[in-house]
Amino acid sequence: MTINAPGYLSPLTKEQSESWFRYLMSWFYSGDAKRIGIMYIIFSAFAGFIGMALSIMIRAELATPGLDLMSEEFYMTLPGMHASAMIFFFVIPCYAGFANLILPLQVGAPDMAFPKLNLTAFWILPFAGILAFSGYFLSNAPQFGWTGYPPLSNSVYSPQLGADLWLLAIALVGTSSTMGSVNFLATAFNMRCKGMKIFQLPLFTWSIIVMSFLVLVSTPVLTSAVLMVSLERLFPATFYFFSPQGGGDPILYQHLFWFYSHPAVYIMILPGFGLVNEIIPVFSRKPIFGYKVMVYSMLAISILGFVVWAHHMFTVGIGLNARKIFMFLTMLIAIPTGIKIFSWLATIWGGSLSFKTPFLFSLGFIAMFTIGGLSGVVLAATPVDIQLHDTYYVVGHIHYVLVAGSVMTIFAGVYYYFPKAFGMMLNERLGQIHFWGTTIFINVTFFVQHYLGVKGMPRRYADYDPEFAFLNAVSSYGSFFLAAFQIVFFVNIFYSMKNEKRVGKNPWVDGNTLEWTVDSPPDHHQFHEPPVWTPIERHHGPHSPSAAE
Amino acid sequence: MNNLLENKKFRWLVGSSVLMTLALLFVPGIANAIPGSGDFISTESTSGRAITDLYDELVLICWGILILVEVLLVVAILKFRRTKDNQNPVQNHGNLVMEIGWTLAVVVVQIYIAWIVLDVMDETEIMPETQxxxxxxxxxxxxxxxxxxxxxxxxxxxxxxxxxxxxxxxxxxxxxxxxxxxxxxxxxxxxxxxxxxxxxxxxxxVNQVEYDAQKREQVVKAPLRTTRPEIVSTVKNMFKETAEKNDGVSGLExxxxxxxxxxxxxxxxxxxxxxxxxxxxxxxxxxxxxxxxxxxxxxxxxxxxxxxxxxxxxxxxxxxxxQGGAADGKVIYEAKCASCHGADGAGTPPTFPPLIGTKWMEKANADMHIEVVLVGSNATSLKGSTNILGQDYNGVMAAWNDALNDEEIAAVVNHERTSWGNEGGEVTPKDVAIKRDALGLPPFPAGGAAPIPDAKLMANGRDQYSACSSCHGVAGVSSIPGVPNLKANPTVLTDTKKVISIVTQGLDTPRHKGSCPPMATSSDSYNLSSLLTYIRKSFGNKRSSVQPSEARRLRNELEK
Structure with a gap:
C-alpha cells in the first residue's frame, strides 16, 4: 500500500507513504502552515457540528412552550456551551485555519514565520475543547451562559466542576489565538515577497493583520478576567474581585469581559470581510472598488471596536452621559461598515458576474449581513437598546452577524479555496443547493427572532409565555431545516473527493493573487522560485484587454 | 433571444435571482404579516411611548436603507451577469467622489439618528418629581x-x-x-x-380627564406608527374577524x-x-x-x-x-369616631350624642346600630327625633359605608357595644353585609369591594336617569332646542369627570348659562356611578361602566 497525494498532501518519507499511522503523525507534527490550516478547519468543523447539535437541542426545547425535553438545569447549560463551541472553537479557529492556509501564499512566503509556535497554537485548541465540554461528562456543564457574569459564575452559585474547566479552557483558547496572531503579524510584516509593499497586500491578508491586532490587544483582558473568576472560585472567601461582600464589584467583570468580547465580534467578522474581498473581484472580473478605503475602513472598525464595549452594558446602571458617548461611538461604526457594503456593490456594478457557489455565498453574505448591520443601528440607540437588551432581538441580531456574516463567508471561503487546498473542485450543483437551503432557512430561523424580541421574549428562557408559541415554532423548524441542509455540504465534500475533478493552478480563471500562481495543491514550500508581485494598480487579471496585449 | 432562454446558465440565473429575492423579502414578509408581530410593545407608559415612537422611526430608516441595498444588489445581479457580450468589463479601482459621497451620506444619517435618540434619552431617563x-x-x-x-x-x-x-x-x-x-x-x-x-x-x-386631554394632544403631535404597510394590516384584519374591530373606542377608555x-x-x-x-x-x-x-x-x-x-x-x-390580623375596632374607633363621640364614648353635647347606654347599644337593636354607621344621619332611627337620653343633638354624622369594609364596621360596632359598660353583644361582618344589601348599598367585604355588576348599576341608573329624561329624552335624544343629545355625546363618551361636574355642580358657563341645574348634588357615589354607567351604556353608547370608587375619586378631585 502506498499513499499517493499531490503537493503538500504528499508523504515526505518512504515510511510515511507506507503507513497511514505514520502519515497521520506527520500531519500532527507538521510545521507546514497549510497542513496546520487544514487541521484548524477540520477541528473547527467538528466543533461547529457540536455547536449545531447544541443549538438544535435549544430550538427543539423551544419549539413548543413548556419544558418538554429536558430539565431547566440542563437547558441552562445549552446557550452558553453553544456559544462557546461556535465562537471559541468554530469561527475563530476556522479563520485561523484560512489564514494559515492562505496568508503565506498571498504574501509570497514559503511558510509562516514561526512554524513550531504555529503548531503549538493549534494543539492547544483540541485540549481546550475537551476541557470546555468535559463538564457534560464529569459533573455538570456551566449554567451561566458564555458571558459568565459573576456572582452567578462564582463557586457559590455555580459549584460545578465543569465551570472551572470551562474557565480554564477559555484562558487556553486566548493563549492559542494570541500565539496565532503573533505569527500572522510576523509573517505579513517580514516575509512579503518582492514588490509587495504594505498597501499592496491582498485584502484577506490585511483583514488577518487587523484581526491579529485586535486579538493581541484584547485577549489578555479576557484572560485576566477569566483568571480572576477562577481565583475567586478556587479560593473561596479569599478573593473578592467581583463579590460585593468583600468590596468587589460585579460590574468590573462586565467591563473586562466586553472589552474583549466586543472586539471579538470583529475578530469573527473581519477575516470574513477579507474572504469576500478576495472572492468578489474574481467572479466579477473587476478589481475591488476603493482598495485603500477598504483598508482604512477595516482599521477604523478595529479602532472603534475598542471604545464601544459599554453598549453591551446599557442596563447595568451606567450614567446617562457615559451612555450618550458610548452610543455615539457605536453609531460611528456604521460608517466604515456602510462604506464596505457600498464598495462591494460598486465592485459588482459593471462587472461580468459568474454565479459560482463561492460568489453566491458572498452575495448572500452582503444581502443578509446588511440586515444584521441595520438591526445593530437600531440596537445602538440607547433607549431602544434598553428595551431590547437580553431579548430575542439581540439573539436575532447576533445570528444575522455571525451566521449570515461569519458562517456564510466561511462557506464562501471553503468553496473558493477547496480547489487550491486539495486540487479538486467541489460539485457546483450540490454547492448551489447548499447555498439556497442555507440562505432561505437562515432567514426563516433568525428573522422572526427580531419580532420575538420586540414583543418582549427574554433570551435564555427554557420556557416561555404561550403567546410566543407560533414565532418560536417557525424559528425552530427553520433551524431544523438549516441544520439538515448542512448535510448537503458534507455530502458534497465526500462526493467531490470520490469523483476527483483535478484542477490546474487557477481553477477560477480570474484569480490574480499569488496563491493562484502555484500548483493546486501547492508543494510543501509552495513557490519554486521567489515570486514577484505586480502592483495592484496594474492588476487586471488574465481576462482584461490590457493583459491580452 | 431563443438562444438565451435555452441557455442553461441563464435559466439558472433567472431562477436564482427570483429565489434570492423571495428568500430575502418573502420570509420576513410572512413574519411581518403575523398578527401582532413587529409592533413594539412599550405603549402603556409615557416613556414607553417615546421609546416606541423612536423605534418605529429607526425601523423606517433601516427598512429604507435595507431596500436600497437589496435593490442595488438584485439589479446588479440581473444586469451584469456574464454573457457573450459581457466578458471583459471596464476596469476601475475606485472613485474618490463616490466614496466621499456615500461616507457623507452615512454620516448624515447617523447624526440624524443620534440627534433623535439623544432627545428621547433625556425625555425618558431624566426623572420628573418622584411621586x-x-x-x-x-x-x-x-x-x-x-x-x-x-x-x-x-x-x-x-x-x-x-x-x-x-x-x-x-x-x-x-x-x-x-x-x-x-x-x-x-x-x-x-x-x-x-x-x-x-x-x-x-x-x-384610563379614566382621568387630564390624562385624556394629554393623550389627545400626543395623538395629534406624534401618532403611534406601525412599521407595517397598510396592506399588511388589511390582511391581518381579515384573519382577526371582528373581534378587535375598532368601534370608535379611542383607546383612551x-x-x-x-x-x-x-x-x-x-x-x-x-x-x-x-x-x-x-x-x-x-x-x-x-x-x-x-x-x-x-x-x-x-x-x-x-x-x-x-x-x-x-x-x-x-x-x-x-x-x-x-391582612392577617383582624380589623382592630379600638384603632378604627379612635381614628374615625373619637373626634366626635369622644374617646370614652361620652359624646360632645349638644352636637354629638354619647354612645353609652343608648337604645342602639341594646341587644335587640344591633341592626339599627349597624345602619347608623353605614349611612350616618340618613339612618331611619335618626329621622325626625334626635332626642337621645333627654337631650337634643344637631350634629350631622358621616356615612361610613364606602370608607370602611364589613369587617371594619363589625369591629368598630363591636368595640362600641362592648366598651364603657355597654353590653350589646357582638355582630359579625356577615350581619353588616346583610344590612348593606337591605339598604341597597354596594357590597364592601373585607379585602375590598368586588366590582358591582353592570346589570345592577344599569338598573339603578335607569331610576336615577328619570330626573334627566324630561330634558334629555328617554332615549337620550333631546326634543328641546339647545339641550344636547346624550346619544353619541362626545363629553359623555370620553370625559367622565366633566359629566360628574355637570350633574353635581350644574352647567353654568357663558354659553350654557344656568342651562343644567345640579341634579345629583346629594347623590352618593353608588347612585352617581349608576347614573354615569347608565348614560354611558345606553342610547347606543358603548362605554365601560363606572364603579362607585371611581366616581367618588373624580368627585373628590372636583371638590378639592
Missing part, C-alpha cells in the same frame, strides 16, 4: 417589592398607582438579575451591592383588563389556575420578568405589575396592612 418610590429586590428566583413610604411593606407583586411617577430602586440579594416590564418600557439590572433606579408613569385603567387566568405560568408554584388576586380593584396588570441569566429558575421569575387608580391603590395598601 412614589418602590424598592425591587431580586433573588433566586423571585421578586420582592418594598414600599418605604408605606412602613416598608413588602409584597410579591409590583402594585403602583396609575399616572404617578414611580421610582424603582432595584437591587439584588444574590446574583445579577434584571427587571423587565415590556409594556411599560422598564428594564434595569438588579446588581448585588448597588442600587440602580428607573422610573415610569403607567397608564393603568378601556375595559379593565387582567392577565389571563390560565395558561400563563407565573412562576413554578404560582401557576394561575385561579383568578387574579387583583380583580376586585380597578386595575390593569402588566407582566414583568427577569432578563438577565440567573440560574435554572431564570424563566420562572414572573411578577405582576398592577397599575391601579389612586383610590384603589390606597384601598390596596390598607388591605395589605390589615
Amino acid at each position: 412614589i418610590t418602590v424598592e425591587a429586590i431580586a433573588y433566586q428566583w423571585g421578586w420582592q417589592f418594598k414600599y418605604p413610604e408605606y412602613d416598608n411593606m413588602i409584597t410579591d407583586d409590583l402594585v403602583i398607582p396609575a399616572h404617578k411617577n414611580v421610582k424603582l430602586e432595584v437591587t439584588s440579594k444574590d446574583v445579577i438579575h434584571s427587571i423587565f416590564i415590556p409594556a411599560l418600557g422598564v428594564k434595569i439590572d438588579a446588581v448585588p451591592g448597588r442600587y440602580n433606579y428607573w422610573w415610569f408613569n403607567a397608564d393603568g385603567p 378601556r375595559q379593565v383588563k387582567y392577565l389571563p387566568k390560565t395558561g400563563l405560568k407565573l412562576g413554578e408554584d404560582r401557576v394561575l389556575s385561579t383568578s387574579s388576586p387583583y380583580e376586585k380593584y380597578s386595575a390593569v396588570e402588566y407582566i414583568g420578568m427577569c432578563t438577565e441569566i440567573c440560574g435554572a429558575g431564570h424563566s420562572r421569575m414572573y411578577f405582576r405589575t398592577v397599575a391601579m387608580t389612586e383610590t384603589d391603590f390606597n384601598q390596596w395598601v390598607f388591605d395589605q396592612k390589615n
Whole structure:
C-alpha cells in the first residue's frame, strides 16, 4: 500500500507513504502552515457540528412552550456551551485555519514565520475543547451562559466542576489565538515577497493583520478576567474581585469581559470581510472598488471596536452621559461598515458576474449581513437598546452577524479555496443547493427572532409565555431545516473527493493573487522560485484587454 | 433571444435571482404579516411611548436603507451577469467622489439618528418629581417589592398607582438579575451591592380627564406608527374577524383588563389556575420578568405589575396592612369616631350624642346600630327625633359605608357595644353585609369591594336617569332646542369627570348659562356611578361602566 497525494498532501518519507499511522503523525507534527490550516478547519468543523447539535437541542426545547425535553438545569447549560463551541472553537479557529492556509501564499512566503509556535497554537485548541465540554461528562456543564457574569459564575452559585474547566479552557483558547496572531503579524510584516509593499497586500491578508491586532490587544483582558473568576472560585472567601461582600464589584467583570468580547465580534467578522474581498473581484472580473478605503475602513472598525464595549452594558446602571458617548461611538461604526457594503456593490456594478457557489455565498453574505448591520443601528440607540437588551432581538441580531456574516463567508471561503487546498473542485450543483437551503432557512430561523424580541421574549428562557408559541415554532423548524441542509455540504465534500475533478493552478480563471500562481495543491514550500508581485494598480487579471496585449 | 432562454446558465440565473429575492423579502414578509408581530410593545407608559415612537422611526430608516441595498444588489445581479457580450468589463479601482459621497451620506444619517435618540434619552431617563418610590429586590428566583413610604411593606407583586411617577430602586440579594416590564418600557439590572433606579408613569385603567386631554394632544403631535404597510394590516384584519374591530373606542377608555387566568405560568408554584388576586380593584396588570441569566429558575421569575387608580391603590395598601390580623375596632374607633363621640364614648353635647347606654347599644337593636354607621344621619332611627337620653343633638354624622369594609364596621360596632359598660353583644361582618344589601348599598367585604355588576348599576341608573329624561329624552335624544343629545355625546363618551361636574355642580358657563341645574348634588357615589354607567351604556353608547370608587375619586378631585 502506498499513499499517493499531490503537493503538500504528499508523504515526505518512504515510511510515511507506507503507513497511514505514520502519515497521520506527520500531519500532527507538521510545521507546514497549510497542513496546520487544514487541521484548524477540520477541528473547527467538528466543533461547529457540536455547536449545531447544541443549538438544535435549544430550538427543539423551544419549539413548543413548556419544558418538554429536558430539565431547566440542563437547558441552562445549552446557550452558553453553544456559544462557546461556535465562537471559541468554530469561527475563530476556522479563520485561523484560512489564514494559515492562505496568508503565506498571498504574501509570497514559503511558510509562516514561526512554524513550531504555529503548531503549538493549534494543539492547544483540541485540549481546550475537551476541557470546555468535559463538564457534560464529569459533573455538570456551566449554567451561566458564555458571558459568565459573576456572582452567578462564582463557586457559590455555580459549584460545578465543569465551570472551572470551562474557565480554564477559555484562558487556553486566548493563549492559542494570541500565539496565532503573533505569527500572522510576523509573517505579513517580514516575509512579503518582492514588490509587495504594505498597501499592496491582498485584502484577506490585511483583514488577518487587523484581526491579529485586535486579538493581541484584547485577549489578555479576557484572560485576566477569566483568571480572576477562577481565583475567586478556587479560593473561596479569599478573593473578592467581583463579590460585593468583600468590596468587589460585579460590574468590573462586565467591563473586562466586553472589552474583549466586543472586539471579538470583529475578530469573527473581519477575516470574513477579507474572504469576500478576495472572492468578489474574481467572479466579477473587476478589481475591488476603493482598495485603500477598504483598508482604512477595516482599521477604523478595529479602532472603534475598542471604545464601544459599554453598549453591551446599557442596563447595568451606567450614567446617562457615559451612555450618550458610548452610543455615539457605536453609531460611528456604521460608517466604515456602510462604506464596505457600498464598495462591494460598486465592485459588482459593471462587472461580468459568474454565479459560482463561492460568489453566491458572498452575495448572500452582503444581502443578509446588511440586515444584521441595520438591526445593530437600531440596537445602538440607547433607549431602544434598553428595551431590547437580553431579548430575542439581540439573539436575532447576533445570528444575522455571525451566521449570515461569519458562517456564510466561511462557506464562501471553503468553496473558493477547496480547489487550491486539495486540487479538486467541489460539485457546483450540490454547492448551489447548499447555498439556497442555507440562505432561505437562515432567514426563516433568525428573522422572526427580531419580532420575538420586540414583543418582549427574554433570551435564555427554557420556557416561555404561550403567546410566543407560533414565532418560536417557525424559528425552530427553520433551524431544523438549516441544520439538515448542512448535510448537503458534507455530502458534497465526500462526493467531490470520490469523483476527483483535478484542477490546474487557477481553477477560477480570474484569480490574480499569488496563491493562484502555484500548483493546486501547492508543494510543501509552495513557490519554486521567489515570486514577484505586480502592483495592484496594474492588476487586471488574465481576462482584461490590457493583459491580452 | 431563443438562444438565451435555452441557455442553461441563464435559466439558472433567472431562477436564482427570483429565489434570492423571495428568500430575502418573502420570509420576513410572512413574519411581518403575523398578527401582532413587529409592533413594539412599550405603549402603556409615557416613556414607553417615546421609546416606541423612536423605534418605529429607526425601523423606517433601516427598512429604507435595507431596500436600497437589496435593490442595488438584485439589479446588479440581473444586469451584469456574464454573457457573450459581457466578458471583459471596464476596469476601475475606485472613485474618490463616490466614496466621499456615500461616507457623507452615512454620516448624515447617523447624526440624524443620534440627534433623535439623544432627545428621547433625556425625555425618558431624566426623572420628573418622584411621586412614589418602590424598592425591587431580586433573588433566586423571585421578586420582592418594598414600599418605604408605606412602613416598608413588602409584597410579591409590583402594585403602583396609575399616572404617578414611580421610582424603582432595584437591587439584588444574590446574583445579577434584571427587571423587565415590556409594556411599560422598564428594564434595569438588579446588581448585588448597588442600587440602580428607573422610573415610569403607567397608564393603568384610563379614566382621568387630564390624562385624556394629554393623550389627545400626543395623538395629534406624534401618532403611534406601525412599521407595517397598510396592506399588511388589511390582511391581518381579515384573519382577526371582528373581534378587535375598532368601534370608535379611542383607546383612551378601556375595559379593565387582567392577565389571563390560565395558561400563563407565573412562576413554578404560582401557576394561575385561579383568578387574579387583583380583580376586585380597578386595575390593569402588566407582566414583568427577569432578563438577565440567573440560574435554572431564570424563566420562572414572573411578577405582576398592577397599575391601579389612586383610590384603589390606597384601598390596596390598607388591605395589605390589615391582612392577617383582624380589623382592630379600638384603632378604627379612635381614628374615625373619637373626634366626635369622644374617646370614652361620652359624646360632645349638644352636637354629638354619647354612645353609652343608648337604645342602639341594646341587644335587640344591633341592626339599627349597624345602619347608623353605614349611612350616618340618613339612618331611619335618626329621622325626625334626635332626642337621645333627654337631650337634643344637631350634629350631622358621616356615612361610613364606602370608607370602611364589613369587617371594619363589625369591629368598630363591636368595640362600641362592648366598651364603657355597654353590653350589646357582638355582630359579625356577615350581619353588616346583610344590612348593606337591605339598604341597597354596594357590597364592601373585607379585602375590598368586588366590582358591582353592570346589570345592577344599569338598573339603578335607569331610576336615577328619570330626573334627566324630561330634558334629555328617554332615549337620550333631546326634543328641546339647545339641550344636547346624550346619544353619541362626545363629553359623555370620553370625559367622565366633566359629566360628574355637570350633574353635581350644574352647567353654568357663558354659553350654557344656568342651562343644567345640579341634579345629583346629594347623590352618593353608588347612585352617581349608576347614573354615569347608565348614560354611558345606553342610547347606543358603548362605554365601560363606572364603579362607585371611581366616581367618588373624580368627585373628590372636583371638590378639592
